[in-house]
Amino acid sequence: MRPSARAPYWVVGLVGLLALLWTVPVLGIFITSVRPYSETAMGWWRVDEVTFTLSAWKTVWSKYPLAEGLAASLKITLASTALTVALSPAAAYAFHYLKFPFRRVSLIVLVNAFVLPQQVIVIPLFTLWRQFGLIDNVWAVILPYVGMSFAWSVFLAKNFLDDFPGELIEAAKVDGCGPIATYFFVVLPNSLTSLAAMAILQFLWAWNSLLIPLLFLRTDEPMPVLLSRIAGTYEPNLDQQSAVAILTMVVPLVVFLALQRHFVAGGLSRMGLKG
């Protein structure tokens, strides 16, 4: 098949159907949030009686500190994404190109932190933060987010560096760069694709994380914690939960749409090398 040839119609149909399946729950949440609970209690697809109302949206906005929640989410997420993106590629570069004692062992330990579930670390972390007086401080959440992200983000950056042209690094060496100058002037500007991928993954993970902020934060509660508080009451309020769920979902969706070009691009107009 020529590369320019169109995909066969059955492929388009199948992919379309799958995409539709994925969007149905989102559609359901949206419809639940704009209809009174009485109408959707038996299922959001029921059309016995259809009225549209924004009352659930108004209620949650006045009843819960949503603006503060969004701000807290943004603060925590942006800080932990920025720290991961700043530190992981540097660590990966050091593991890949520099020689230091215990390099291999420390890389294995770092990457294998992958297998530790969050639930295992929260209790020791809680006693540690209490000792340091960090409970109800955003850093109690940001630090573990960044620390836990190293397991996959260093691995991701290192995989990217495996394909990074070694000649560019050698050219930098010939031009008089030390390891740090090589990293900032040559490696980093040519790693934007992997940085974008890393930023998206870390942003989504930090934004959606529930357990750690639920345990460590009291005042600056991010969106997933607020969502769990709304769901925690006895009143049947699926419409309100849906409204907050949409609010929680919108920000990562926008981020993903903005950066997805880098996510799939597979490499900026790559490397002034051959071709």
Add this chain to the structure above:
Amino acid sequence: MASISFESVGKSFGAVEVIKELDLEIRDGSFTAFVGPSGCGKSTLLRLLAGLENITRGCIKFDGRVVNEMGPVERGIAMVFQNYALYPHMTVAQNIGFGLRMARIPSAKRREMVRNAAELLQLTEYLDRRPAQLSGGQRQRVAIGRAIVRSPSVFLFDEPLSNLDAELRASMRIEIARLHDSIDATMIYVTHDQVEAMTLADQIIVLRAGNVEQKGTPGELYEDPDNQFVAGFIGSPRMNFLSGRSKRDESGGCHVELGDGQTLQVGATGGPVEPELIVGIRPEHFLQSRDAPNQMRVRADFVEDLGGVRHVVGTLPTGEPVTVEVRGKRRVRKEEMPVGVMPEHVYLFGKSGRRIR
């Protein structure tokens, strides 16, 4: 400018010994080419010189100063890489000036130096472009510009022309030769293309499996190869090799008997001659004349017509393949053609490949 000496230099990667033990002198201001088949250690040698790789044994000296522990900048080298290795995110001007920026040269002075280098290489109109917007030849010139702008004492070229098409390669070859004339720095050039080595270098070092097979001027290597490997490597088309047996006549003169019993007169050989020999004859040394000495009959199987020159690929009566270069308008038919060769153009090698003079 710098003279370079290798003293018992060895390099191993783990258990693999890439350079065995190398002693070599490279004159100040010379143009030296390392040639050899792939895997012979020539690129490793260049990287050892650049300081990109540490040597395992021995020492390298620049102007008598040991540089083993020094980085590329301290050694005063500049290198042109096979794949150009231009920084894709920088413009041509930034690429050329990057080394100067790292050396903290003030930006006004830097701009002037970049402009001078760009003028020398006719790159002035491309200074604001990115490498991706340049052709292969232009990229190569930028890579050379990046090297010359720092006025290094030693230039290292790692197969710089191998990614270019034939026409561009020929014109870049001339540009490099011109560059060597205008800035008399020591230049070291690695290639597997013997034409580049022959045309550019004033000293060629032929390497095989980490050993120096022979070093000398292009003329010396062509006229007087030390062994069968060098004889086969230098010269295009390749030298023909035939097997033969030595015969002494009553007067002490030496003859060689080919497989079909035909005898060839050879030039004077003073030393001892082994009974089993390999006879080497360059394609261009065959004479298409019935009056020439050492007449042989070649059955022409195939003719490569290059315009002025034709290469006849044929077979001797012994069944051995042979290439004959034919110049001029002489017609070549696909039939037996008589050729001869002057005795002084018959090279003899022992079974080990060593030249018998």
